[in-house]
Amino acid sequence: MLSALEHGLNTITPVDLPGTLSDAADLDKYCADWSGLHGGRPALVYRPRSSEDVARIVRHHQGEQQRITIQGGLTGLAGGAVPDEGDIVISMERMDRIEAFDEIGGTVTVQAGVVLARLAETVEAQDWYFPLDIGARGSCQVGGNIATNAGGNRVLRYGPMRDLVLGLEVVLADGRIVPMMNSVLKNNTGPDLKHLFIGTEGTFGIVTRAVLRLFPKPAxxxxxxxxxxxxxxxxxxxxxxxxxxxxxxxxxxxxxxxxxxxxxxxxxxxxxxxxxxxxxxxxxxxxxxxxxxxxxxxxxxxxxxxxxxxxxxxxxxxxxxxxxxxxxDAIGELLKSLSPFVSFDVGIPLRATGEYIERARAQLQAAFPSTSHLFFGHLGDGNLHIVSGPHASEADQLKVDEIVYRLVEEVGGSISAEHGIGRIKKPFLHMSRSEIERQLMAQLKATLDPAQRLNAGRIL
Incomplete structure (x- = not known):
């Protein structure tokens, strides 16, 4: 068994946890996400059932300086859940308990691996409502929604995931558990530390549990x-x-x-x-x-x-x-016919959206006249989606990226409105974030994860 867990000169000694996978045939599922980006084969995959399990894994491998990839439902489109060769993967798929449901205060406490559609169905059965709604609802997990600050169809009224999270529990890179399971809307007791872990794609810590805000179910x-x-x-x-x-x-x-x-x-x-x-x-x-x-x-x-x-x-x-x-919602069917495709979820100021689309369409059609270029989005919150494909070569895909993102930079938009940066959008981050912003991100990462173990190579 140990020979299958060798990574470089280091030998990985696994934690004794039920459900751990190390056989090559079992690891294929964990090598890629919906982005189409294929990474390396992980050394092993842990499937913990509690925050304590996650903390134990992180602490156990700390001395080995072993890099860790955190995975949810593998529905991301930025390559954020794709491991490097020899990574340890922590999959949240077994942390799927809905722990508590406050029918008076309108909150629900969940583990990070709860699937979004199951959460929605559970609370709606009790006449409550969790409004986050995205196309991957049947597969994506709450922890991933938090890590990427997911948006979706109803941001216009309810805001993104950041606005729906009251409290979090997080495991840090040194294995400490940070309990921030606040359940009230107003809590002005200093910096709201949970925001360090919302939208930061698992690079600052591992989200394991959350308290989420509910609303009365619409009639x-x-x-x-x-x-x-x-x-x-x-x-x-x-x-x-x-x-x-x-x-x-x-x-x-x-x-x-x-x-x-x-x-x-x-x-x-x-x-x-x-x-x-x-x-x-x-x-x-x-x-x-x-x-x-x-x-x-x-x-x-x-x-x-x-x-x-x-x-x-x-x-x-x-x-x-x-x-x-x-x-x-037919985008899932469309992507199959356009594969290999290039997908975007850019943020464009509404005043510039019409002109942006005209210019982007013209430039994409001029460069790739026989390829489909489709435009749609949640325009109420400035989120525009573009899908271009099929593009067989990496050079063509890079050219599409350059066209779309260069125009985003010109109008002062965001290269990612809701899918995150992950691995795929990392080379273009400078088009949306200034040098000093990127320096501050790097300083926070160095403070919280000095050995660069958690989701290394994402965002920066």
Missing amino acids: ARRSALCAVPSFAKVAALLKAARGRLPGLSSFEVMWEDFLLASSRALGRAMPFAQAHPIYVLIEAEGGATPQMQDIFEGFLGEMIEEGMASDVIVAQNHEQSHALWALR
Whole structure:
């Protein structure tokens, strides 16, 4: 067994924990994530069941200076969960307990490996609501959502994961457990240390448990697909919806090429008889009364009268709503047909989004005229997604990166709005973060993990 765990000149002595994997055939699953980036083969994979197990693993391997990769549901698109050759992997897949549910205060305490969809279903069964919603909901884990500060479809109303976390428990690089399991919204007792570990992709510490904020379950969700004549009208529609539509929770924008590709992937006809340049999927949450439906439909009628929308499809029941959202969520099917693809989730100031897309589309089409370039996103929070593919060569993929990110830098945007930096976006971080910001990040890493053991090589 020990010969299979050799890494360089060091021999790894494993911790005696049930469920530990070291056979080559068992390790394949842990070599890559959804980004398509393939790393090295880990020396072994731990599957702990508690924070104490994680701390024991970290302390045990401290003397060996063994590097550790932390993995959740492996749904990341930035290569953040991909190990280097000989890494130890700590997979959170067995830390999947929902530990406590406060039905009075509206909080839930969970281990990091709880799958997002299971969490949502559990609390909704008790008339509570956890609003984070992303396409990988059936596989992604809460710990990964926290580590990447996941956003998703309802950031417009509820904020990203950072706004939904009340407390954390974290294992540091020296094996100490930091209990920050706060369960109240207001706690002004000095620096809020949990934010050191939200959105930092496991580089400062390992998130093992969390207290999450819940909301009363909406009695009804109303969805509509709007055909919009121009991006200028999209911006006007967003402003109007924010000010005049009660319970606005989602504002998903899809350009015509994306909706056409999505419809084809699902084997469906385009939803409108005529083609339109842009489509917006609007969702509002609230009461189930007929008056609320009248307000929703009345607002959409006003948007047509005011020229902000050319046509509207209003879902009349859950099945119709699901059919509309399936068009937006078909990205999984699309990626299979575009592989090998290059995917982006950039943050663009709304004032610059229309011009940015025109320039990016023109430059991508000029460089790769036979390749698909699809645009969509959560425009309510400035998050634009771009998928370009297929691109067989690494040189072509790098050229796509350079086109997209150079334009992001020019408009003062972010190279990552919600997927993180990981390994893939690391060479472009300087386009969004200044030198002194990067220096401060490095200083924090050196303070919390001086031996560079936790998720080494990510972000910086």
